[in-house]
Amino acid sequence: xxxxxxxxxxxxxxxxxxxxxAHAGFLNGIAGAGFAPARIAGASAGALAGAMYASGLxxxxxxxAAVDLKLRRSFVDAAWVLRLPGLLTSWWASGLFSGAGxxxxxxxxxxxxxxxxxxxxxxxxxTDADTSMPEIxxxxxxxxLVMASCAVPMLFEIQKVEGKCYLDGGIAGDLPFGxxxxxxxxxxxxxxxxxxxQGSTPGFFRRAMGHSFGVTRRTIxxxxxxxxxxxxxxxGKRVVEIETVTPFPGLFSHRLAPECYSLGLATGQTLPxxxxxSATPP
Numbered sequence: 001x002x003x004x005x006x007x008x009x010x011x012x013x014x015x016x017x018x019x020x021x022a023h024a025g026f027l028n029g030i031a032g033a034g035f036a037p038a039r040i041a042g043a044s045a046g047a048l049a050g051a052m053y054a055s056g057l058x059x060x061x062x063x064x065a066a067v068d069l070k071l072r073r074s075f076v077d078a079a080w081v082l083r084l085p086g087l088l089t090s091w092w093a094s095g096l097f098s099g100a101g102x103x104x105x106x107x108x109x110x111x112x113x114x115x116x117x118x119x120x121x122x123x124x125x126x127t128d129a130d131t132s133m134p135e136i137x138x139x140x141x142x143x144x145l146v147m148a149s150c151a152v153p154m155l156f157e158i159q160k161v162e163g164k165c166y167l168d169g170g171i172a173g174d175l176p177f178g179x180x181x182x183x184x185x186x187x188x189x190x191x192x193x194x195x196x197x198q199g200s201t202p203g204f205f206r207r208a209m210g211h212s213f214g215v216t217r218r219t220i221x222x223x224x225x226x227x228x229x230x231x232x233x234x235x236g237k238r239v240v241e242i243e244t245v246t247p248f249p250g251l252f253s254h255r256l257a258p259e260c261y262s263l264g265l266a267t268g269q270t271l272p273x274x275x276x277x278s279a280t281p282p
Contacts, residue, residue: 004188004275004276005187005188006035006036006037006038007038008038008185008186008187008188009037009038009186009187009188009189009190009275010037010038010039010040010041010177010180010183010186010188010189010190011027011030011037011039011040011041011190011192012040012041012042012046012175012176012177012180012189012190012191012192013026013027013040013041013042013043013045013046013047013049013050013175013192014042014043014044014045014046014170014174014175014191014192014193014194015043015044015045015046015168015169015170015174016044016045016046016174016193016194017045017196017248017249018045018072018249018250018257018260019044019045019046019049019194020045020048020049020066020071021066021067021246021249021257021258021260021261021264022194022244022246022260022261022263022264022267023042023045023046023048023049023050023066023192023194023264024049024052024053024062024063024065024066024067024261024264025063025066025244025260025261025262025263025264025265025266025267025268026049026192026242026244026264026265026267026268027049027050027053027062027268028058028059028062028063028265028268029264029265029266029267029268029269029270029271030268030269030271030272031053031058031059031268032059032265032268032269033268033269033271033272034272035271035272035275036120037120037190038120038121038185038186039120039121039122039123039186040053040054040120040121040122040123041122041123041124041125041136041176041177041179041180042122042123042124042125042149042169042176043124043125043149043168043169043170043173043174043175043176044125044149044150044152044168044169044170044174045150045194046176046192047122047124047125047145047146047149047150047169048106048146048149048150049066050122050124051106051110051118051122051124051142051146052065052066052109052110054118054119054120054121054122055109055110055111055113055118055142057109057110063261065109066257066261067257067258067261069254069257070105071102071105071109072254072257073101074101074102074104074105075097075099075101075102075150075156076097076101077097077098077100077101079098080096080097083095083096083097083098083157084096087154093157094154094157094158095151095152095153095154095155095156095157095158096154096155096156097155097156097157098156098157099147099150099151099156099157099159102146102147102150103143103144103146103147104143106142106143106146106147107143110142110143111142112141112142112143113142114139114140114141114142115137115138115139115140115141115142115145116138116139116140117142118142121138122138123136123137123138123176123179123180124136124137124138124145124146124148124149124169125137125149125169125170125172125176126145126148126149126161126166126167126168126169127166127167127168127169127171127172128164128165128166129158129165129166129167130164130165134169134171134172134173134176134178135166136176136179140161140162141161141162144159144161145161145166147159148161148166148167148169149166149168149169149170150168150169151166151167151168152167152168153167153168153171156168170217170221171217172224173221173224173225173228174193174218174221174225175191175193175225175228177189177191177228177232178228178231180232180237181228181231181232181235181237182235186237187237187238188237188238188239188240188275188278189232189237189238189239189240190240190242190271190275191239191240191241191242192242192243192244192267193241193242193243193244194243194244194245194246194264195243195244195245195246196245196246196247196248197245197246197247197248238278240274240275240278242267242270242271242274243267244263244264244267245263246259246260246263246264247259247260
C-alpha cells in the first residue's frame, strides 16, 4: 500500500456528546482539502454529521446546520416530565425524551429520504434492543435511523424503525468500522474521534451518575476499539487515527458550538498530509 486511492478510503466518525459540531467541521475540512472518501460510517453524533454531509450539505450550509441551536433543541421535548416517573419505576418509559423532534429536524435538513440514496454511501451504527447485538444499517428511513443511532439508553426512548427496536449505535464501540475490515473495496480507514479537554467537564457532572455511566461505556469502548484495530491491521488495512480535542460542549450552554466546529475543521484540513505520511514507509 505505497500509494493512496481516495476511492478506496472510508471515513469513520465516532460517537461523542454533541460531537456533531467537530465532526461537521472535520467533514468540511476534508472536503475543502479536496478529499472525497468512498464511504462514511458513523455512530450517534457521527451518524448525524455523516447524514448531513452525505445528503449534500457542504461548506457554510453544513456549518450552519450543525451549530444551529434548533438542532440541539430538537432532541429535547417537554413531555420528559411525564416520562420521568415511568422511567424511574420502569413501568412505562424507556427514556426521558422521545426523539421525535430530532427526527423531524433531520428530515428538514436532509430530506425525507432513504439511507441507500446517499452519496457517498453512509453506514449507520445502531444497537438492536431485542437481540442486544450491534447492527450496521445501509438502507431504511434516514432521519429515523440517525435518531436511533443517537438514542443514548435511558436518555432517549427505544426507537422503533421498520418494526425493529434500536438504541445508541455507540454501545458496542464508538467507532463503527468492524464491518469494513472484510470489505475488499476499502483499503484505508480514517477514524475520527473526539476527545474533550481534561477538566473541561463541569465538576458537578464528574460526581454524578451520568459520569460513572460514561466512564463505564468508554472503558468498554476503548477495549473493543483496540481489538478491532488489531484485527483490521492483521487484514492488511491501513488505519489512520485522527483525534480532535475540544472543550466539553456544555450541558446547557450553546456558546462553545462554533469553537468545537472550528477545531474539527482544522483537523480535517490536515487529513491529506496525514494520509500521505501514513502511506510512506518509515
